Amino acid sequence: MKNGRWAFLGLLIALMVMPGEAFGTKVLKVVVDPPNWWVGMPGNTVELLVEHRFGDIQKVTLEEAQGVRIFKDEPAQNPHYHYVTLVIEPQAPAQTLQLNVYDTKSKRPTLVPYVLEARDPSRRSHMGLDSRDLIYLVTPDRFANGNPSNDRIRGLAEQSLDRSQGYERHGGDLEGLTAHLDFIASLGATAVWTMPILENDMPRASYHGYAITNHYRVDPRFGGFSAYADYADALHAKGMKLVMDMVPNHFGTAHRFYQNPPDSNWINAWPGQPKTDKNGEVGEPLITNHRYATMYDPYAAPSDKAQFTDGWFVSSMVDVNQRDRHCAQYLVQNAIWWIESIGVDAFRVDTWIYPDQSFLNQWSTAIHAVYPDFFIFSESWVHNEHSQQYFLDQHPTLDGAADFMMYQAWKEALEKPTSWNGGLNHFYMNLAADYLYREPENFVVFLDNHDEGRFFAKVKEDKDLYKMGLAMLYTMRGIPCLFYGTEVLMRAESDHGAMRQDMFGGWEGDTKNAFTGENLTGDEAEALAFVRELADLRTAHPVIGTGSLRQWAPYDDVYAYAWYNEEELVLVLVNRSEMLQKFAAKRLHPLVADYGQPEILLETKPAHVESKGGGPADWTEGVQGYPIAPNGLTMYRFPGK
Ligand SMILES: [Ca+2]
Numbered sequence: 288m289k290n291g292r293w294a295f296l297g298l299l300i301a302l303m304v305m306p307g308e309a310f311g312t313k314v315l316k317v318v319v320d321p322p323n324w325w326v327g328m329p330g331n332t333v334e335l336l337v338e339h340r341f342g343d344i345q346k347v348t349l350e351e352a353q354g355v356r357i358f359k360d361e362p363a364q365n366p367h368y369h370y371v372t373l374v375i376e377p378q379a380p381a382q383t384l385q386l387n388v389y390d391t392k393s394k395r396p397t398l399v400p401y402v403l404e405a406r407d408p409s410r411r412s413h414m415g416l417d418s419r420d421l422i423y424l425v426t427p428d429r430f431a432n433g434n435p436s437n438d439r440i441r442g443l444a445e446q447s448l449d450r451s452q453g454y455e456r457h458g459g460d461l462e463g464l465t466a467h468l469d470f471i472a473s474l475g476a477t478a479v480w481t482m483p484i485l486e487n488d489m490p491r492a493s494y495h496g497y498a499i500t501n502h503y504r505v506d507p508r509f510g511g512f513s514a515y516a517d518y519a520d521a522l523h524a525k526g527m528k529l530v531m532d533m534v535p536n537h538f539g540t541a542h543r544f545y546q547n548p549p550d551s552n553w554i555n556a557w558p559g560q561p562k563t564d565k566n567g568e569v570g571e572p573l574i575t576n577h578r579y580a581t582m583y584d585p586y587a588a589p590s591d592k593a594q595f596t597d598g599w600f601v602s603s604m605v606d607v608n609q610r611d612r613h614c615a616q617y618l619v620q621n622a623i624w625w626i627e628s629i630g631v632d633a634f635r636v637d638t639w640i641y642p643d644q645s646f647l648n649q650w651s652t653a654i655h656a657v658y659p660d661f662f663i664f665s666e667s668w669v670h671n672e673h674s675q676q677y678f679l680d681q682h683p684t685l686d687g688a689a690d691f692m693m694y695q696a697w698k699e700a701l702e703k704p705t706s707w708n709g710g711l712n713h714f715y716m717n718l719a720a721d722y723l724y725r726e727p728e729n730f731v732v733f734l735d736n737h738d739e740g741r742f743f744a745k746v747k748e749d750k751d752l753y754k755m756g757l758a759m760l761y762t763m764r765g766i767p768c769l770f771y772g773t774e775v776l777m778r779a780e781s782d783h784g785a786m787r788q789d790m791f792g793g794w795e796g797d798t799k800n801a802f803t804g805e806n807l808t809g810d811e812a813e814a815l816a817f818v819r820e821l822a823d824l825r826t827a828h829p830v831i832g833t834g835s836l837r838q839w840a841p842y843d844d845v846y847a848y849a850w851y852n853e854e855e856l857v858l859v860l861v862n863r864s865e866m867l868q869k870f871a872a873k874r875l876h877p878l879v880a881d882y883g884q885p886e887i888l889l890e891t892k893p894a895h896v897e898s899k900g901g902g903p904a905d906w907t908e909g910v911q912g913y914p915i916a917p918n919g920l921t922m923y924r925f926p927g928k
Pocket residue numbers: 432433434435436437438458459460508
């Protein structure tokens with residue numbers, strides 16, 4: 288009986304498949320999104336988007352099923368699509384449903400099996416992020432090529448493959464990334480965020496992943512679904528977490544929802560969508576003005592406001608209208624589908640401030656209703672504290688945000704001299720602004736990322752400032768995020784293609800190898816060893832990120848902050864002057880009264896050697912203090928009594 292049933296299912300699938308137009312690939316006659324669902328989900332409905340690729344749908348029915356029925360079968364504006372709402376009773380068993388899709392021409396329906404799976408609780412075992420985590424950000428096309436056979440895939444629009452070109456495919460994939468998780472863990476990372484891995488079947492620059500063309504398909508050049516599932520399992524086996532990059536604001540113009548949307552209301556574009564050119568670009572769409580102030584400005588012109596939210600991010604990416612309730616439901620279910628299928632632990636949400644803001648509330652609330660421990664952080668690329676606060680306060684179910692304010696503060700502190708409001712004082716005042724935010728410990732802090740120049744370039748390849756920045760990153764409040772390659776001094780300052788450079792050793796035949804240390808320059812090896820030292824220090828001192836935090840106003844170009852709990856106090860001293868400086872011991876009172884004698888935990892430069900002119904003898908006279916070398920950072924540990 289069982290065999291008979293499977294043979295029957297096989298026949299059904301064969302019936303659904305029609306020969307495709309390109310290179311013998313198969314195109315399904317009927318496509319259903321999401322491709323499967325689960326029983327026992329907290330919400331008991333799922334809205335299927337049923338598309339008939341070759342005809343107009345008349346109706347969709349369901350063969351008798353256990354505890355499952357069609358609640359609503361709604362035609363979309365586009366006759367190729369129906370929205371079909373299934374009600375799944377809480378006690379319904381896992382089963383394969385049979386949908387009958389009737390089109391307007393043939394008498395017989397197309398039979399579509401639809402699987403309702405049992406949920407796998409092990410997929411939810413690592414969910415969430417907190418301030419003990421550290422994220423490693425990877426451009427998957429540029430990290431490691433674990434499988435050269437998937438570098439080019441026949442039938443996909445982009446066939447480029449040239450590692451010397453910043454905007455062409457390089458062949459990196461999830462298999463390569465999975466093979467190097469121990470290296471990533473050695474940097475103190477507990478979570479990996481990859482730039483988007485979903486299909487980007489765009490004619491050019493598809494490597495970056497932000498022009499998604501299929502919301503349910505892992506790009507085959509990254510290894511497809513199975514490679515993503517294996518990667519998730521490998522991360523979880525090491526106690527690490529998977530951060531998925533979600534892009535609700537836009538998708539690539541090659542997406543079927545641009546060429547043939549269920550409803551013209553799904554996208555923010557003019558009627559009769561214009562054709563795309565050979566680069567996948569649409570001539571002169573309304574581009575967003577990037578003026579996020581329109582969201583809170585009491586005097587904002589309505590046209591400016593509409594252009595900000597509904598304008599396209601770039602001319603190769605369609606702006607999505609999440610105000611369409613079916614479109615919104617599609618995006619919500621898509622997010623839940625990836626969490627449930629793969630065991631995603633956190634979302635980084637691209638261009639958070641550009642989609643419809645009430646949709647984002649609906650989206651993040653729906654995700655947390657199913658997964659209370661899940662972590663969602665936004666890319667809210669803002670330039671002042673009140674905007675940072677605004678985009679958090681608008682979204683009570685947003686867990687955290689990439690901290691662009693601190694990113695800017697680091698640029699000020701490490702690239703510019705200290706002044707009354709600038710340099711270290713800017714950094715100090717930025718941290719003081721934490722009073723504005725709920726849970727600033729959930730902010731994701733970073734020195735560089737995939738959009739901005741490499742940190743080592745920003746500090747003009749100054750090793751002292753590099754170490755100072757990295758040491759601050761690993762001990763700052765929030766969840767630190769390290770951009771791959773920064774640990775081996777990658778230095779591209781501008782140009783996205785160049786910044787997202789291939790990781791040393793990720794390709795067969797690479798002479799330089801960050802994973803083994805082979806042929807790294809002395810400076811690169813030193814940087815890598817230093818980052819690992821920081822990783823060990825952060826692991827050994829859980830007070831960092833979880834204890835109470837104090838900071839001291841900069842004085843003589845010296846800035847200090849400390850983490851403390853009953854166990855210990857870790858003091859971080861930063862000297863941005865060209866002189867040996869001290870931090871007056873009396874400023875630590877009364878805090879240090881509860882702690883024993885300090886010991887040096889880390890010194891980026893030994894204070895006694897680097898003394899220029901002055902020296903400890905000069906300034907310790909009458910004033911007790913802790914010395915810090917010029918442009919140095921020193922950490923002390925005070926044990927609890
Ligand atoms: Ca590959």
